[in-house]
Amino acid sequence: MDCKKTVRLINRFLEDDLETEELQDFLDHVKTCEECNEELTIAFLVKEGVARLENGSVFDLQKELDTTINKADHSLRIREGMQWVYYLIIGLIVVAITFLILILVFL
Ligand SMILES: [Zn+2]
Numbered sequence: 058m059d060c061k062k063t064v065r066l067i068n069r070f071l072e073d074d075l076e077t078e079e080l081q082d083f084l085d086h087v088k089t090c091e092e093c094n095e096e097l098t099i100a101f102l103v104k105e106g107v108a109r110l111e112n113g114s115v116f117d118l119q120k121e122l123d124t125t126i127n128k129a130d131h132s133l134r135i136r137e138g139m140q141w142v143y144y145l146i147i148g149l150i151v152v153a154i155t156f157l158i159l160i161l162v163f164l
Pocket residue numbers: 059060061063086090091092093094
């Protein structure tokens with residue numbers, strides 16, 4: 058993913074609205090690209106900071122951004138895990154059907 062696309066996806070990332078693949082590419086890029094990481098930090102600070110200033114709570118937004126990124130990483134791993142289970146089930150079904158066909162052919 059290039060910087061231009063990454064920057065375009067920042068708002069959707071903050072809304073937790075990225076597809077699995079987009080999220081993976083986005084996180085990979087943001088972790089390695091200092092400029093996009095900075096863009097993300099600023100967007101996060103603006104979005105969260107305004108909300109916090111309104112209700113006057115004390116905050117450590119850099120830490121919260123890290124938490125947000127970690128959560129996204131975590132949900133990405135869960136989604137990937139689900140995908141693996143999905144493929145496993147499909148695989149088992151294919152094996153079962155093949156087995157049934159073989160039994161029917163040889164009986
Ligand atoms: Zn970049």
